[in-house]
Amino acid sequence: MADLSQAKPVVTRPVASAPPMAPRTPAAIAKEPMEVAFDISGFSLWYGANQALFDVGIQIPARAVTAIIGPSGCGKSTFLRALNRMHELTPGTRIAGRLRLFGEDLYAAAVDPAVVRRRVGMVFQKSNPFPTMSIAENVLVGLRLNGVNDRALLRQRLEESLRMAALWDEVKDILGRPGSSLSGGQQQRLCIARALAVQPEVLLMDEPCSALDPLATAKIEELINDLRASFTVIIVTHNMQQAARVSNRTAFFYLGRLVEYDETSTIFMNPSNPQTEAYVAGRFG
Amino acid sequence: MTTPSQFQPTARRHAWRKFTSGAMAGLMLVCAVAVMAPIFLVLFFLVREGASSLDWSFFTQLPKPSGELGGGMANAIVGTFTLLAMAAAIGVPVGVMGGVYLAEYGSDRANSWIRFTADVLNGVPSIVWGMVVYGLLVVPFKTFSAYAGGVALGFMMIPLVMRTTEEVLVLVPQGYREAALALGIPRWKTITVIVVRTALKGIVTGILIAMARVAGETAPLLFTALGNNFWSHRLSEPISALPLQIFTYATSAYDDWHRQAWAGALVLMGMILSLNILVRVLSRDRSFK
Amino acid sequence: MAAPSVSTSPHSAIRSTLPAGVRWPDISFRWLALLAAVTILVLIALVGWELYQGSRLAIGHFGPRFLVNSTWNPVTDEYGAWPFIFGTLVSSLIALVIAVPLGVATALYLTELAPVRLRQPVVMIVEMLAAVPSVIFGLWGIFVLIPWLRDHLFVWLKETLGFLPLFRGTIYGVSMLAAGIIVAIMILPIITSVSREILRSVPNLQREAAYALGATHWEVMRIAVLSYARRGLFGAAVLGLGRALGETMAVTMVIGNRPDISASLFAPGYTLASVIANEFTEATTDLYLSSLFELGLVLVAVTIVVNVVAQLMLRSLAGSGTGKVR
Ligand SMILES: Nc1ncnc2c1ncn2[C@@H]1O[C@H](COP(=O)(O)OP(=O)(O)OP(=O)(O)O)[C@@H](O)[C@H]1O
Ligand SMILES: [Mg+2]
Numbered sequence: 001m002a003d004l005s006q007a008k009p010v011v012t013r014p015v016a017s018a019p020p021m022a023p024r025t026p027a028a029i030a031k032e033p034m035e036v037a038f039d040i041s042g043f044s045l046w047y048g049a050n051q052a053l054f055d056v057g058i059q060i061p062a063r064a065v066t067a068i069i070g071p072s073g074c075g076k077s078t079f080l081r082a083l084n085r086m087h088e089l090t091p092g093t094r095i096a097g098r099l100r101l102f103g104e105d106l107y108a109a110a111v112d113p114a115v116v117r118r119r120v121g122m123v124f125q126k127s128n129p130f131p132t133m134s135i136a137e138n139v140l141v142g143l144r145l146n147g148v149n150d151r152a153l154l155r156q157r158l159e160e161s162l163r164m165a166a167l168w169d170e171v172k173d174i175l176g177r178p179g180s181s182l183s184g185g186q187q188q189r190l191c192i193a194r195a196l197a198v199q200p201e202v203l204l205m206d207e208p209c210s211a212l213d214p215l216a217t218a219k220i221e222e223l224i225n226d227l228r229a230s231f232t233v234i235i236v237t238h239n240m241q242q243a244a245r246v247s248n249r250t251a252f253f254y255l256g257r258l259v260e261y262d263e264t265s266t267i268f269m270n271p272s273n274p275q276t277e278a279y280v281a282g283r284f285g
Numbered sequence: 286m287t288t289p290s291q292f293q294p295t296a297r298r299h300a301w302r303k304f305t306s307g308a309m310a311g312l313m314l315v316c317a318v319a320v321m322a323p324i325f326l327v328l329f330f331l332v333r334e335g336a337s338s339l340d341w342s343f344f345t346q347l348p349k350p351s352g353e354l355g356g357g358m359a360n361a362i363v364g365t366f367t368l369l370a371m372a373a374a375i376g377v378p379v380g381v382m383g384g385v386y387l388a389e390y391g392s393d394r395a396n397s398w399i400r401f402t403a404d405v406l407n408g409v410p411s412i413v414w415g416m417v418v419y420g421l422l423v424v425p426f427k428t429f430s431a432y433a434g435g436v437a438l439g440f441m442m443i444p445l446v447m448r449t450t451e452e453v454l455v456l457v458p459q460g461y462r463e464a465a466l467a468l469g470i471p472r473w474k475t476i477t478v479i480v481v482r483t484a485l486k487g488i489v490t491g492i493l494i495a496m497a498r499v500a501g502e503t504a505p506l507l508f509t510a511l512g513n514n515f516w517s518h519r520l521s522e523p524i525s526a527l528p529l530q531i532f533t534y535a536t537s538a539y540d541d542w543h544r545q546a547w548a549g550a551l552v553l554m555g556m557i558l559s560l561n562i563l564v565r566v567l568s569r570d571r572s573f574k
Numbered sequence: 575m576a577a578p579s580v581s582t583s584p585h586s587a588i589r590s591t592l593p594a595g596v597r598w599p600d601i602s603f604r605w606l607a608l609l610a611a612v613t614i615l616v617l618i619a620l621v622g623w624e625l626y627q628g629s630r631l632a633i634g635h636f637g638p639r640f641l642v643n644s645t646w647n648p649v650t651d652e653y654g655a656w657p658f659i660f661g662t663l664v665s666s667l668i669a670l671v672i673a674v675p676l677g678v679a680t681a682l683y684l685t686e687l688a689p690v691r692l693r694q695p696v697v698m699i700v701e702m703l704a705a706v707p708s709v710i711f712g713l714w715g716i717f718v719l720i721p722w723l724r725d726h727l728f729v730w731l732k733e734t735l736g737f738l739p740l741f742r743g744t745i746y747g748v749s750m751l752a753a754g755i756i757v758a759i760m761i762l763p764i765i766t767s768v769s770r771e772i773l774r775s776v777p778n779l780q781r782e783a784a785y786a787l788g789a790t791h792w793e794v795m796r797i798a799v800l801s802y803a804r805r806g807l808f809g810a811a812v813l814g815l816g817r818a819l820g821e822t823m824a825v826t827m828v829i830g831n832r833p834d835i836s837a838s839l840f841a842p843g844y845t846l847a848s849v850i851a852n853e854f855t856e857a858t859t860d861l862y863l864s865s866l867f868e869l870g871l872v873l874v875a876v877t878i879v880v881n882v883v884a885q886l887m888l889r890s891l892a893g894s895g896t897g898k899v900r
Contacts, residue, residue: 086467091392112597118469128460132482142468145478191464198468306792310687316679317688317696320766323759324703327710330718382610390604391611401885403614408813408881409621409874410820412847416854416870420624440617447614473603501707504822504847508854528709528823535713536827543717550710561705 036102037062037202037232038083043097045075045082047090052078054256055097060249062102062201065224065233067247067264069240071279075256076236080204083234084120085113101202118146121200125207127187129179129194136175138190142198157197165193166223185216192223196231203227205235209242221246240280244268252276328554335551338544343552348514348530354541358549360516361530364431365500365553367517368510368526371435372499376442377492381481383443384450384488389476400451403444412504414441419508431517431524434510438499445498449491453484490568497560501553503528527553625874628867631860640868646833646849648858653865655872657833661750661843662873665825666818668754668839669761674811676758677765684766685773686795697770704763712827715756720747720828723755728840743838748830751839756824761814768813768888772806773799809887816880820873822847846873 038060045053162168209217349356418437465475511523534546643654724747784798830842857863
């Protein structure tokens with residue numbers, strides 16, 4: 001079993017932590033100012049009468065990978081779905097608090113949730129390529145249905161997105177085949193390509209590897225590593241090693257609250273909260 | 286311990302119980318055969334009586350005045366297709382959109398009322414639709430018309446199509462909706478291009494079933510389309526339909542008309558069975574994966 | 575093509591290629607869908623309204639007496655619904671008496687006895703029966719069924735059961751009994767298929783428990799399956815009744831169309847639906863037409879009540895987890 005000391009040093013892009021977290025500053029951070037993607041404070045969410053998120057405050061850096069961990073039912077998915085207003089599909093949900101992406105209030109009255117979702121893409125636990133569409137159609141559906149018809153641009157995006165999702169070489173000759181004919185891991189990368197094709201600023205991933213075998217998982221992790229350069233990635237995972245391997249920063253949720261949020265290495269090796277320590281250690285034990 | 290004296294009555298009783306069980310099984314088999322028999326009897330006579338009466342003129346000629354031999358049902362065949370097209374023009378868009386509403390929007394409570402009402406409407410006798418459309422269209426416009434007939438059949442199709450559409454839409458996994466919405470695709474395009482497209486086979490199946498159902502309807506046409514012994518040149522004129530013509534001819538006093546009624550019935554049955562076979566072929570794989 | 579480019583910020587790229595959100599298509603689509611769904615409510619209101627409008631004259635003229643008056647005489651312009659209500663009820667009851675045992679037995683055969691390979695074909699054959707239009711049953715009734723009934727079955731019934739008032743009197747062929755038989759054939763598919771769904775929803779545990787007690791095949795069906803499914807099967811029968819009450823064309827063609835009330839099932843009769851079918855376009859006076867509309871109102875009221883009862887019975891069953899029934 002891998003142990004934490006073997007985890008790659010993942011902080012490739014320096015980010016500064018934000019208040020109210022205790023500032024743990026690697027030397028690099030002082031030089032480069034952190035660009036905050038999500039600026040969230042006092043955020044709560046209710047499913048009907050049940051409150052699922054309590055007063056969450058967090059600043060998520062741009063062009064970095066942030067992992068969200070925590071025991072089952074602690075509100076990880078709920079939090080993630082609130083970031084692109086997907087939770088609004090569940091009737092009876094209600095939110096309070098402030099949620100900004102690059103300074104813009106995503107919940108402002110004039111904002112169309114569809115526009116939010118173009119900026120904040122999502123990849124799901126279970127890969128779900130559209131069954132009636134070919135591989136190419138799956139990748140391009142977001143652009144086409146959002147009104148992009150320029151053939152040259154579509155072709156370019158198709159290849160770009162599939163390359164970014166590390167799928168191009170495997171599918172470039174079978175673009176016309178149904179998306180559902182691919183293997184599970186390929187399908188998940190297809191879904192990533194589909195999400196990337198609309199050029200979102202943020203990519204949310206809810207346990208993207210939990211249905212995949214280790215080899216396919218490794219491919220996706222590699223891919224996440226590459227995406228870091230141009231995207232803000234937020235990934236929910238139950239796999240501590242995965243969080244340690246791919247993320248720059250990690251947030252630990254428990255019972256609907258953000259318990260601790262810090263550099264990934266700190267969360268795993270030197271957490272300040274005993275609950276975090278217990279959870280992280282318990283998983284490895 | 287079982288002594289013979291105790292054993293024997295139990296054995297006899299056991300034999301009796303086994304006999305009853307076998308007899309009931311046999312009775313059920315007989316019932317099943319009896320239930321299957323009518324369709325074969327109907328089809329047998331349709332083919333026997335109808336096939337010998339089918340000729341070229343049946344498909345090409347107008348009905349002859351009463352008492353004269355020959356003639357055909359060309360206008361009734363065309364009329365049936367015309368009425369079906371009009372019924373579909375009403376029933377399909379309204380039914381499919383309503384099914385979309387029930388499956389994709391709305392509150393559970395309100396939707397369950399609409400669903401319930403649709404089921405009740407499906408049970409309304411078809412002759413009643415004829416009276417309703419008579420009051421709605423025939424009286425105000427002072428004429429029986431193809432429009433009225435088409436509307437009557439279209440009204441019947443709406444609840445049928447709505448329910449089947451809803452049933453197949455709710456089978457589309459939620460993941461596809463979420464994936465599409467997460468791409469920033471507007472809700473209505475998500476529904477039309479992703480959800481409806483995924484369930485399209487099932488929806489088309491439902492539409493075909495509804496069309497097969499109304500294609501054979503006579504009662505709602507009696508006081509709407511009325512029937513016509515000639516070609517209808519305008520949709521605002523009365524129009525003939527196969528079921529109407531079959532009814533008129535079957536209840537007439539002329540042997541030659543009886544013969545033609547059988548021929549018409551064979552053609553009508555052929556149309557409806559073809560629709561049903563199409564449905565079977567389409568619904569062979571209903572999976573979404 | 576090149577590897578992912580970071581040169582342009584994705585932030586600006588997206589703005590340049592994707593049009594901003596327009597909400598009106600979404601909103602109008604939703605309204606359109608709502609409109610379509612609400613059409614259902616409009617339709618049922620329309621049915622009630624048109625029939626009420628049409629029958630106002632007769633309702634005002636005859637009052638509630640209309641329902642029990644057994645005179646139907648266009649010459650004297652006096653109209654009463656009783657012969658048609660009677661005919662509708664009797665022909666539907668005959669149909670139920672024939673179709674329910676046959677349908678339930680077939681459903682039992684299909685779920686409990688038939689070899690698995692045989693089930694689907696049998697179901698398909700039964701469903702084909704549902705595809706036959708009413709007017710074709712009528713045609714077949716006139717030229718095939720009625721002659722056979724007149725020359726064989728009715729004669730035999732009269733000889734063996736003639737001591738009952740039900741099977742006395744002149745045999746014409748066209749008759750209440752013929753109508754009942756043809757309606758029975760027409761409602762067999764729905765009774766069979768709903769019963770089958772009900773029986774299939776009986777948990778296997780029920781059956782196994784009975785087998786474990788040493789019950790024979792039939793005893794298992796009787797004790798475990800039938801008694802468990804009783805309510806649902808009753809619902810299936812009520813649903814069949816709803817269909818039977820409104821059957822029009824086939825009945826019109828074989829019932830004889832005479833507004834008489836007779837104890838004999840060999841006598842011709844008339845039903846609500848068939849008198850409307852026959853006389854609607856020939857109604858010479860306003861009161862005549864209005865009386866026919868009132869018959870339609872009675873018919874619709876009865877069928878709606880019966881259908882609601884059936885829906886509620888089958889639905890509450892589905893709600894209690896006994897299985898899903900359409
Ligand atoms: N649609 C819903 N309606 C009502 N309550 C919900 C709904 N979805 C989630 N919840 C509740 O919100 C809380 C958080 O759920 P959430 O799915 O966010 O947990 P999670 O951390 O993602 O768990 P897991 O690791 O199992 O995916 C849970 O208590 C759950 O019961
Ligand atoms: Mg989750």
